[in-house]
Amino acid sequence: MSDTPQAAIAAQNLVRRFGHFTAVNDVSFQVQKGEIFGFLGPNGSGKTTVIKMLTGLLPLSGGEASVLSLDVRKDPESVRENIGYMSQNFSLYSDLTVTENLTFYGRIYGLSSDRLRKRMDEIAQLNGLGPYMNRLSAQLSGGWKQRLALGCAMLHEPKLIFLDEPTAGIDPVARRQLWDLLFELSAHGITFFVTTHYMDEAERCNHVAYIYFGKIIADGTPETLRELPEVRPEGTYRVEITTPQVTRALRIVRTVAGIRSATIFGQAIHALINDDLELEHLRELLLKQGIVVAEIRPLAPSLEDVFVELTYRHQTQSEAPRA
Numbered sequence: 001m002s003d004t005p006q007a008a009i010a011a012q013n014l015v016r017r018f019g020h021f022t023a024v025n026d027v028s029f030q031v032q033k034g035e036i037f038g039f040l041g042p043n044g045s046g047k048t049t050v051i052k053m054l055t056g057l058l059p060l061s062g063g064e065a066s067v068l069s070l071d072v073r074k075d076p077e078s079v080r081e082n083i084g085y086m087s088q089n090f091s092l093y094s095d096l097t098v099t100e101n102l103t104f105y106g107r108i109y110g111l112s113s114d115r116l117r118k119r120m121d122e123i124a125q126l127n128g129l130g131p132y133m134n135r136l137s138a139q140l141s142g143g144w145k146q147r148l149a150l151g152c153a154m155l156h157e158p159k160l161i162f163l164d165e166p167t168a169g170i171d172p173v174a175r176r177q178l179w180d181l182l183f184e185l186s187a188h189g190i191t192f193f194v195t196t197h198y199m200d201e202a203e204r205c206n207h208v209a210y211i212y213f214g215k216i217i218a219d220g221t222p223e224t225l226r227e228l229p230e231v232r233p234e235g236t237y238r239v240e241i242t243t244p245q246v247t248r249a250l251r252i253v254r255t256v257a258g259i260r261s262a263t264i265f266g267q268a269i270h271a272l273i274n275d276d277l278e279l280e281h282l283r284e285l286l287l288k289q290g291i292v293v294a295e296i297r298p299l300a301p302s303l304e305d306v307f308v309e310l311t312y313r314h315q316t317q318s319e320a321p322r323a
Helices: 047-054 078-083 098-108 115-124 142-153 174-186 200-204 224-225 246-253 279-288 304-318
Strands: 007-018 021-032 036-040 060-065 085-086 160-164 191-195 208-214 215-220 236-242 259-265 268-274 295-298
Touching: 007 047, 007 191, 021 047, 021 060, 021 191, 021 208, 021 215, 036 174, 036 200, 036 224, 047 060, 047 160, 047 191, 060 208, 078 085, 085 115, 085 142, 098 115, 098 142, 115 174, 142 160, 142 174, 174 191, 174 200, 200 304, 208 259, 208 304, 215 224, 215 304, 224 304, 246 259, 246 268, 259 304, 279 295
Parallel strands: 036 191, 036 208, 085 160, 160 191
Antiparallel strands: 007 021, 007 060, 208 215, 236 268, 236 295, 259 268
């Protein structure tokens, strides 16, 4: 397999079948060393299956993959020894303290007593776990449980860590704090492969791929994805319409000639419109329908705009009649 010298992960034409069902279909991408790589897609699209293939937990039905220059097919055991993996259902032992959980996983990784003690001290300082070392994990908040789970996954000093929806179910402050920690660890040379449903987290990644029912439909930096021709078709631009009557305004906007698509973002509407539709004319149309418009302004597409547009496009293609 051809991969760049800096590739922490190189996946080429990955396929995974379960009986007659193809869960992952011809998936290819690379993750460079030191990146925070965001892997996004709807539930059931194949994100966790791809992780399990790359970590050697599921055999490949087709294709090739290398992780830290190790062949996943030929040497899955070495792959698992050299990576960290924090699954969606990472199992901390609730009746053990933070120290006891770290000790248990350190012994699973085969760390010597001296190395384990040193790594636990480093992780306690880096992950902020110091004040909680003697607390039962059951008594930790969701955010601190995730920090402990991450600490367990990095005890053996892996250069690559897989995080499967690490912020699911924790509050916004804890989410931000965990991401601050990931940035700090990334600065130390650790590569992260992160699955997430949160668009604000995708915006923080160096590199993003979007999988839609087993196929990669977008792969690049957030900046390059925003410039995709499917997202910014020739002769169109995006606008944000801010109004306190956003739900009613959306119904009206979707009937206006020249508006290609529209959806709600908080107290505003993001719309893709034709170049020849003037913003003042759009404002007047809404005012005639009794909609108070606080502001209409041009808008750069967000990653959510990107993924919504690509999803709609692929849904339309899959629903189109075949010759």
